[in-house]
Amino acid sequence: MSKLPEVLPDVVWLSVSPALRQFDRPLLSRLSQSHSVARWEYSQTLDEPNSFDAALVLLHDYLKHQPRPIHLIGHSTSGLLGLLYARQHPERVKSLTLLSVGVYPAVDWQAHYYAQAQFLSCSRLVLLTQMVYNLLGRQSRSITQAWVKVLDRDLLTSLSPHTLFQRVSIPPGDVPVPLMVCGGADDIVIDPNLFQGWRDWVKEGDRLWLCPKGEYFFHCNQSALTGDQISKFWSSLQTPTHPASRTSFSPF
Numbered sequence: 622m623s624k625l626p627e628v629l630p631d632v633v634w635l636s637v638s639p640a641l642r643q644f645d646r647p648l649l650s651r652l653s654q655s656h657s658v659a660r661w662e663y664s665q666t667l668d669e670p671n672s673f674d675a676a677l678v679l680l681h682d683y684l685k686h687q688p689r690p691i692h693l694i695g696h697s698t699s700g701l702l703g704l705l706y707a708r709q710h711p712e713r714v715k716s717l718t719l720l721s722v723g724v725y726p727a728v729d730w731q732a733h734y735y736a737q738a739q740f741l742s743c744s745r746l747v748l749l750t751q752m753v754y755n756l757l758g759r760q761s762r763s764i765t766q767a768w769v770k771v772l773d774r775d776l777l778t779s780l781s782p783h784t785l786f787q788r789v790s791i792p793p794g795d796v797p798v799p800l801m802v803c804g805g806a807d808d809i810v811i812d813p814n815l816f817q818g819w820r821d822w823v824k825e826g827d828r829l830w831l832c833p834k835g836e837y838f839f840h841c842n843q844s845a846l847t848g849d850q851i852s853k854f855w856s857s858l859q860t861p862t863h864p865a866s867r868t869s870f871s872p873f
Contacts, residue, residue: 630657632855633684635695635703637676637780639664640771644841645696651848656692656855663702664778673705676780680706681713690715692855696840697721697729697810698781701791707798716799716858718851720840721808723815724822727791730756730772730810730837731781735788749773755809756837793822800827801854803847805835828854 634649636642639662652658661683663676680702684691692715693703700719704726707714719726730752737748746769753760753768760768775781782789800823804816819829830850832839840847 630659630691632656632658632692632694634658634660635680635693635699636660636662637699637702638697638775638778640775640778644838647844648840648848651844652851655852663780665780673702673780673782676702677706677709681710684710684713687713692716692718694718694851695720697837698779701726702780704796707796708794711797714798716801716855717796718801718803718854720803721805721811721837722802723811724793724818725790725815727782727789728811728815729781729783731776731779731783732788733810734776735783745773793818795822795824799858800824801830801851802828803830803832803840803850805832805837805839807834808837808839810837826857
C-alpha cells in the first residue's frame, strides 16, 4: 500500500515503517518551514512478503512522472529504500539524505533484535523491553510498555529485510547522486565503524555529519540541529561547484 501526495514537493520523505512515524514528525515539521516536503509511505499486511522490489516499483511509479529530480530522505530502512532507488534511477534523484544508515545499509534495529532472539533464550517481551532501553534509554514502566507495543508493531508492518530465520546483509557501495549521511554519536545500532565506513565511498561534495549525543532516533530529539544541517546541504547543491575537499565532515 502506498500513499502519494497530490502535489510534487521539492523533498520526499520516505517511510517504510509506519509504526515509527512519530519519530519523524519533529524533523518533518522543521524541514517544512523552509522546503516543500511530502511524505511517501509504504506499508504491508501480514499476508504480504517482505519485498523491496514491490516498494521500488511503487516509488518509481510515483517519481517517474514528475518533471524534475527530487531530494529523497529516509531514516534507517526507509533510507535503505532511497539508497536502492538512487542506484537504480539516479536521474530521478536530486540528492539522497540517509539518517541512521551505516555503510552496510541493511543494518537496522530489527537486525539487532533478531540476533538477540537467535542466541538468547528470552521471551519476545523481554527482548523488546531491552530494545526500548537500548534505543530510548530508561523509561517509566508505563512508557516502556507503550514503546514495546510500538516496536512490536514495527516488526509486523515494516519493510525490514530481516526475520527470525534470516538476516540480510547488503555490501558497501557508492551512490551516484549527491549524498548526505547523518548519524548519532551515541547510536548503538549504527556504531562508529558503520558510520565512518562511508568515508571510503563518498564523493566530492558529499557530506557526513554526526549528531552530538544523538542516538538511533537522533532526528527526533535533535530535529532543529539536524534540520539545519540538512538544509545547508541542500543549499550547497544550488551552487555550480562543490567544495574543494573530498568530503565535509563535522562531529558537531
